[in-house]
Amino acid sequence: MSDLEKAMSMMMSVFDKYSGAEGNKGSMNKQELRAMVEKELPRLLKDAKDKDEVEKLMDALDHNKDNEVDFTEFVVLVTALTVSFHGIRRR
Amino acid sequence: MSDLEKAMSMMMSVFDKYSGAEGNKGSMNKQELRAMVEKELPRLLKDAKDKDEVEKLMDALDHNKDNEVDFTEFVVLVTALTVSFHGIRRR
Numbered sequence: 359m360s361d362l363e364k365a366m367s368m369m370m371s372v373f374d375k376y377s378g379a380e381g382n383k384g385s386m387n388k389q390e391l392r393a394m395v396e397k398e399l400p401r402l403l404k405d406a407k408d409k410d411e412v413e414k415l416m417d418a419l420d421h422n423k424d425n426e427v428d429f430t431e432f433v434v435l436v437t438a439l440t441v442s443f444h445g446i447r448r449r
Numbered sequence: 450m451s452d453l454e455k456a457m458s459m460m461m462s463v464f465d466k467y468s469g470a471e472g473n474k475g476s477m478n479k480q481e482l483r484a485m486v487e488k489e490l491p492r493l494l495k496d497a498k499d500k501d502e503v504e505k506l507m508d509a510l511d512h513n514k515d516n517e518v519d520f521t522e523f524v525v526l527v528t529a530l531t532v533s534f535h536g537i538r539r540r
Binding site: 384 | 485490528
Protein backbone atom coordinates (compact mmCIF):
# COMPACT_ATOMS: atom_id res chain seq x y z
CA MET A 359 0.00 0.00 0.00
CA SER A 360 1.34 3.47 -0.90
CA ASP A 361 1.58 6.30 1.66
CA LEU A 362 -1.46 8.00 0.13
CA GLU A 363 -3.47 4.76 0.23
CA LYS A 364 -2.41 4.32 3.88
CA ALA A 365 -3.58 7.87 4.69
CA MET A 366 -6.95 7.25 3.03
CA SER A 367 -7.34 3.89 4.78
CA MET A 368 -6.48 5.50 8.15
CA MET A 369 -9.17 8.17 7.64
CA MET A 370 -11.72 5.42 6.96
CA SER A 371 -10.65 3.36 9.99
CA VAL A 372 -10.77 6.37 12.33
CA PHE A 373 -14.29 7.22 11.18
CA ASP A 374 -15.51 3.60 11.42
CA LYS A 375 -14.02 3.27 14.92
CA TYR A 376 -15.92 6.26 16.36
CA SER A 377 -19.11 6.02 14.27
CA GLY A 378 -19.47 2.37 15.26
CA ALA A 379 -19.48 3.04 19.02
CA GLU A 380 -23.25 3.35 19.39
CA GLY A 381 -26.51 3.94 17.51
CA ASN A 382 -26.24 4.31 13.74
CA LYS A 383 -22.96 2.59 12.79
CA GLY A 384 -22.61 4.70 9.64
CA SER A 385 -22.46 8.10 11.28
CA MET A 386 -21.30 9.88 14.42
CA ASN A 387 -23.72 11.34 16.93
CA LYS A 388 -22.61 14.19 19.20
CA GLN A 389 -21.03 11.92 21.83
CA GLU A 390 -19.11 10.00 19.20
CA LEU A 391 -17.98 13.27 17.56
CA ARG A 392 -16.77 14.56 20.95
CA ALA A 393 -14.83 11.33 21.61
CA MET A 394 -13.27 11.47 18.11
CA VAL A 395 -12.20 15.11 18.49
CA GLU A 396 -10.81 14.61 22.00
CA LYS A 397 -8.70 11.62 20.96
CA GLU A 398 -7.88 12.26 17.30
CA LEU A 399 -7.74 16.08 17.12
CA PRO A 400 -6.79 17.11 20.66
CA ARG A 401 -5.44 20.47 19.51
CA LEU A 402 -8.53 21.37 17.52
CA LEU A 403 -10.66 22.18 20.51
CA LYS A 404 -8.62 23.73 23.28
CA ASP A 405 -10.93 22.03 25.76
CA ALA A 406 -13.49 19.71 24.12
CA LYS A 407 -15.27 19.56 27.49
CA ASP A 408 -16.59 23.01 26.55
CA LYS A 409 -20.01 21.75 25.38
CA ASP A 410 -20.41 24.78 23.14
CA GLU A 411 -17.35 24.03 20.97
CA VAL A 412 -18.49 20.52 20.04
CA GLU A 413 -22.04 21.80 19.50
CA LYS A 414 -20.70 24.46 17.08
CA LEU A 415 -18.56 21.88 15.27
CA MET A 416 -21.55 19.51 14.93
CA ASP A 417 -23.63 22.38 13.56
CA ALA A 418 -20.95 23.31 11.05
CA LEU A 419 -20.46 19.72 9.82
CA ASP A 420 -24.04 18.44 9.88
CA HIS A 421 -25.12 19.72 6.44
CA ASN A 422 -28.25 17.54 6.19
CA LYS A 423 -29.27 18.45 9.78
CA ASP A 424 -29.87 14.89 10.97
CA ASN A 425 -27.83 15.46 14.16
CA GLU A 426 -25.28 13.00 12.88
CA VAL A 427 -21.95 13.43 11.02
CA ASP A 428 -21.68 11.00 8.12
CA PHE A 429 -18.44 10.01 6.37
CA THR A 430 -18.67 12.72 3.69
CA GLU A 431 -19.26 15.42 6.35
CA PHE A 432 -16.33 13.98 8.36
CA VAL A 433 -14.00 14.10 5.34
CA VAL A 434 -14.97 17.76 4.73
CA LEU A 435 -13.68 18.51 8.27
CA VAL A 436 -10.46 16.57 7.69
CA THR A 437 -9.95 18.27 4.33
CA ALA A 438 -10.45 21.77 5.72
CA LEU A 439 -8.05 21.11 8.60
CA THR A 440 -5.44 19.53 6.30
CA VAL A 441 -5.50 22.47 3.88
CA SER A 442 -5.15 24.98 6.71
CA PHE A 443 -2.36 23.02 8.46
CA HIS A 444 -0.52 22.65 5.11
CA GLY A 445 -0.75 26.39 4.59
CA ILE A 446 0.75 26.99 8.04
CA ARG A 447 3.43 24.33 7.45
CA ARG A 448 4.61 25.97 4.21
CA ARG A 449 5.08 29.46 5.75
CA MET B 450 0.39 11.94 16.99
CA SER B 451 -3.09 10.41 16.60
CA ASP B 452 -4.01 8.19 13.64
CA LEU B 453 -6.01 11.02 12.07
CA GLU B 454 -3.12 13.46 12.52
CA LYS B 455 -0.81 10.87 10.92
CA ALA B 456 -3.19 10.52 7.96
CA MET B 457 -3.33 14.30 7.48
CA SER B 458 0.45 14.60 7.78
CA MET B 459 0.94 11.79 5.24
CA MET B 460 -1.32 13.57 2.73
CA MET B 461 0.78 16.73 3.13
CA SER B 462 4.08 14.84 2.76
CA VAL B 463 2.92 13.00 -0.34
CA PHE B 464 1.87 16.26 -2.00
CA ASP B 465 5.09 18.07 -1.01
CA LYS B 466 7.19 15.16 -2.31
CA TYR B 467 5.69 15.22 -5.81
CA SER B 468 5.00 18.97 -6.12
CA GLY B 469 8.59 19.71 -5.13
CA ALA B 470 10.15 17.67 -7.94
CA GLU B 471 10.42 20.50 -10.46
CA GLY B 472 9.18 24.00 -11.35
CA ASN B 473 6.72 25.56 -8.89
CA LYS B 474 7.32 23.77 -5.58
CA GLY B 475 3.80 24.53 -4.36
CA SER B 476 1.90 22.72 -7.09
CA MET B 477 2.09 19.71 -9.38
CA ASN B 478 2.49 20.07 -13.12
CA LYS B 479 1.32 17.28 -15.45
CA GLN B 480 4.53 15.23 -15.15
CA GLU B 481 4.47 15.48 -11.36
CA LEU B 482 0.76 14.53 -11.30
CA ARG B 483 1.50 11.48 -13.50
CA ALA B 484 4.37 10.38 -11.23
CA MET B 485 2.17 10.82 -8.12
CA VAL B 486 -0.72 8.82 -9.60
CA GLU B 487 1.54 6.03 -10.89
CA LYS B 488 3.24 5.59 -7.51
CA GLU B 489 0.59 6.59 -4.97
CA LEU B 490 -2.66 5.57 -6.69
CA PRO B 491 -1.61 2.74 -9.01
CA ARG B 492 -5.14 1.33 -9.18
CA LEU B 493 -6.73 4.66 -10.07
CA LEU B 494 -5.54 4.69 -13.63
CA LYS B 495 -5.43 1.21 -15.11
CA ASP B 496 -2.46 2.31 -17.18
CA ALA B 497 -1.25 5.82 -16.38
CA LYS B 498 0.90 5.65 -19.53
CA ASP B 499 -2.37 6.34 -21.37
CA LYS B 500 -1.71 10.06 -21.89
CA ASP B 501 -5.40 10.74 -22.14
CA GLU B 502 -6.25 9.49 -18.63
CA VAL B 503 -3.79 11.81 -16.88
CA GLU B 504 -4.86 14.68 -19.16
CA LYS B 505 -8.51 14.11 -18.14
CA LEU B 506 -7.56 13.93 -14.46
CA MET B 507 -5.55 17.18 -14.72
CA ASP B 508 -8.51 18.84 -16.41
CA ALA B 509 -10.91 17.65 -13.73
CA LEU B 510 -8.67 18.79 -10.86
CA ASP B 511 -7.29 22.04 -12.24
CA HIS B 512 -10.16 24.33 -11.23
CA ASN B 513 -8.25 27.60 -11.72
CA LYS B 514 -6.91 26.41 -15.12
CA ASP B 515 -3.25 27.23 -14.45
CA ASN B 516 -2.12 23.79 -15.70
CA GLU B 517 -1.01 22.96 -12.17
CA VAL B 518 -2.68 21.04 -9.30
CA ASP B 519 -2.31 22.91 -6.02
CA PHE B 520 -2.78 21.38 -2.57
CA THR B 521 -6.47 22.24 -2.30
CA GLU B 522 -7.17 20.69 -5.72
CA PHE B 523 -5.12 17.62 -4.69
CA VAL B 524 -7.11 17.20 -1.46
CA VAL B 525 -10.37 17.36 -3.47
CA LEU B 526 -9.12 14.30 -5.41
CA VAL B 527 -8.14 12.46 -2.24
CA THR B 528 -11.49 13.32 -0.64
CA ALA B 529 -13.50 12.08 -3.60
CA LEU B 530 -11.53 8.83 -3.79
CA THR B 531 -11.74 8.25 -0.02
CA VAL B 532 -15.51 8.77 0.05
CA SER B 533 -16.03 6.39 -2.88
CA PHE B 534 -13.66 3.72 -1.47
CA HIS B 535 -15.38 3.99 1.94
CA GLY B 536 -18.75 3.47 0.27
CA ILE B 537 -17.42 0.35 -1.48
CA ARG B 538 -15.79 -0.90 1.76
CA ARG B 539 -19.07 -0.67 3.73
CA ARG B 540 -21.11 -2.71 1.22
